[in-house]
Amino acid sequence: MFSKLKKNFRNFVSIIKNEKKFISCEWLENGIIFDHANIIRVCCEQSHEGKGRYILEDSFNGLWLDIDKILNNKQVLKNKIRNNIIPDSCKGCQFLKNDFWKEKKVFSNILLTHWSNCNTRCIYCPAVRDNNLKDANHYNIIPIIEQLIDAKLVNQDTKFSIAGGESTIYPEFDKLLYFLIDYGIKNININSSGIKYSPSIADAISKNLAEIVISIDAASSFLYKLIKGTDTFNIVIENVKRYLDYQQIGEKRVILKFILLKGYNDNKKDLLDWFMLCSNIGIKKLALDIDIAWYNEMQANIPSYVIDLVLFAKEMSKLNNIELDLYDRACIIYKYSKIDRKEHK
Ligand code: SF4
Numbered sequence: 001m002f003s004k005l006k007k008n009f010r011n012f013v014s015i016i017k018n019e020k021k022f023i024s025c026e027w028l029e030n031g032i033i034f035d036h037a038n039i040i041r042v043c044c045e046q047s048h049e050g051k052g053r054y055i056l057e058d059s060f061n062g063l064w065l066d067i068d069k070i071l072n073n074k075q076v077l078k079n080k081i082r083n084n085i086i087p088d089s090c091k092g093c094q095f096l097k098n099d100f101w102k103e104k105k106v107f108s109n110i111l112l113t114h115w116s117n118c119n120t121r122c123i124y125c126p127a128v129r130d131n132n133l134k135d136a137n138h139y140n141i142i143p144i145i146e147q148l149i150d151a152k153l154v155n156q157d158t159k160f161s162i163a164g165g166e167s168t169i170y171p172e173f174d175k176l177l178y179f180l181i182d183y184g185i186k187n188i189n190i191n192s193s194g195i196k197y198s199p200s201i202a203d204a205i206s207k208n209l210a211e212i213v214i215s216i217d218a219a220s221s222f223l224y225k226l227i228k229g230t231d232t233f234n235i236v237i238e239n240v241k242r243y244l245d246y247q248q249i250g251e252k253r254v255i256l257k258f259i260l261l262k263g264y265n266d267n268k269k270d271l272l273d274w275f276m277l278c279s280n281i282g283i284k285k286l287a288l289d290i291d292i293a294w295y296n297e298m299q300a301n302i303p304s305y306v307i308d309l310v311l312f313a314k315e316m317s318k319l320n321n322i323e324l325d326l327y328d329r330a331c332i333i334y335k336y337s338k339i340d341r342k343e344h345k
Contacts, residue, residue, distance in 0.1 A: 014100035024081045025095040030108035032070070034141060036116040036127070038062060040070060042077065044111060047295055047329050049092030062114075062139025065147050094332050106155050107148070112141055113163040115170040120193045121229030122215075124261055124291040128229075133165065140172050142179050149183065156184040161191070168196040177201065181209055189213065193228075194236040197243075205253045206246040213287060214240060215257035217265055219273035227264055237281065244282055252285035252323060260309060260330070262294045268312055275316045288313050289327035307337045 014021075027033075027043035035041050040057040056073045057066070080087050090096060118125070118133050127133045148154045160180055167173055167190050177200045180188055186209055190201055194214035204210035216236060218224040224233040243254045256278050260266050265274075278286055288310065298306070310326065310333045317324035326334050 011100060019100050021098050021100055022082060022084065023086065023096050023098050024078075024101045025090070025093065025097060027095065027109060028077060028081060028090065029101055030104050030106070031110070032056070032074075032107050033111040034060075034114040034144070036114060036132075038114075038139075042074065043095075044113070045093055045095060045328065047292065047299070047332060048094065050087070050089045052089050052093060054087065054089045062144075065144050067147065067151050067153070094328070094335070105152065107153050107158055109159050109161070110145075110148075110154070111161045111163065112176075113165075114139065114141060115165045115167075117169060118164060118166040118193065119169055119195050119230070120166070120232075122217075123227055123229065123264075124259055124293070126292065127165070129293070138171075142172060142176055145179070154183075156186060158185060159187040159189065160185055161189040163191045166196070167192050168198045168201070173198070174200040177204060177210070181207070185209070191215075193232075194239045195230070195232045197239045202243055202246040205243055205251075206248070208248060208251060208253070211253040211255060212243060213255045213257055215259055215287075216274070217257070217259050217261065218270065219277040223265060223270065227261060237277075240283075241281055254283060255285045255287055255325070256283050257287040257289065257327070258313075259289050259291055260294075260306070261291045266306065266309060268309065271309060271313055272316065275313075275320060275322070279320050279322060283322065285323040285325065286317065287325040287327055288330045290329040290333070292329065295329040302333055302336065307333055310334050311337060 027045070031043055033041040033044055035044070038058070038060045039055055040060050042054040042056060043052050045052040054077060056070050077087050086096070115138050116127055116133055118127070121128050145154065162176070164170060170176070177188070181204060188204060188210035190210055190212045192198075192201070192212055192214055194216070201210060201212055205212065214236065216224060216233070217227045218233070221231070221233040225231050240254060240256065247253050258265070258271065258274050265271070290306070310330050313324060314334065
């Protein structure tokens with residue numbers, strides 16, 4: 001309610017100042033991604049016609065960042081947007097939004113996913129499918145973040161997401177997390193398999209500075225092993241409970257995710273079992289997504305049972321009073337189901 005009022009007030013001020021609305025997105029305006037294989041991108045979104053993932057630098061040496069080059073390359077995209085030209089890579093993206101976008105000098109979102117090794121072998125992971133999980137091309141990101149701080153492109157409000165591969169096996173992981181905390185970053189999102197328990201994550205959770213997202217995709221050891229390729233279900237559940245012990249009352253900083261995967265867990269029973277498991281161990285926030293390769297295959301004609309599963313998950317979250325975030329593809333399907341219903345009324 002308060003944030004809506006704040007937004008309405010900001011819009012009112014923009015209208016008074018005669019500012020113009022235009023179509024853009026948060027990543028395009030204020031985001032940057034340090035991706036695998038020494039690539040730097042604008043975003044990692046790829047579930048749409050343009051396939052996103054615009055490249056700002058394709059051969060980053062990991063030692064010194066040519067900030068001017070990055071900012072200039074980004075400006076090329078932004079200029080197109082400001083001239084009402086949607087870049088090819090953004091065509092059809094759900095994150096485009098007509099708004100009073102302001103020029104900011106600071107990155108609001110930074111995703112660190114330059115580390116590609118992992119301690120699971122999830123069958124939906126593009127890197128596993130392409131046999132691309134390896135230590136190669138890994139570099140220490142901390143000096144690069146220092147460079148961004150010195151250039152005033154990062155401040156305490158910048159949101160950092162750490163992915164991978166697996167975040168906790170990135171060699172500088174603990175140092176990185178404490179570096180961000182010591183600098184005063186307040187909003188850190190860590191994606192992890194949950195297999196390796198990290199005291200630094202527990203510490204960050206206890207201080208309300210970070211959240212951890214663990215994709216378990218199943219409620220049984222058997223199904224988990226089929227999907228994740230490791231026999232570590234019980235270890236992960238124990239680690240989830242340990243992280244929960246550090247979560248402050250009323251906070252939702254330990255998040256469990258379920259990725260719907262064709263032929264494995266794409267049914268109400270597995271989804272319901274997962275809800276029950278999460279509820280029993282005291283999880284307050286969940287996330288749902290769809291396997292990207294499967295989504296790309298079916299996106300022109302989403303089967304009705306997949307739409308039903310997303311709606312079912314929404315319903316279950318209400319009934320069990322657990323917050324549910326619909327991630328990219330699940331969110332598109334949910335929005336689509338709402339439009340479709342309206343059209344058929
Ligand atoms: S592809 Fe989507 S998320 Fe990425 S920059 Fe374009 S509009 Fe933004």
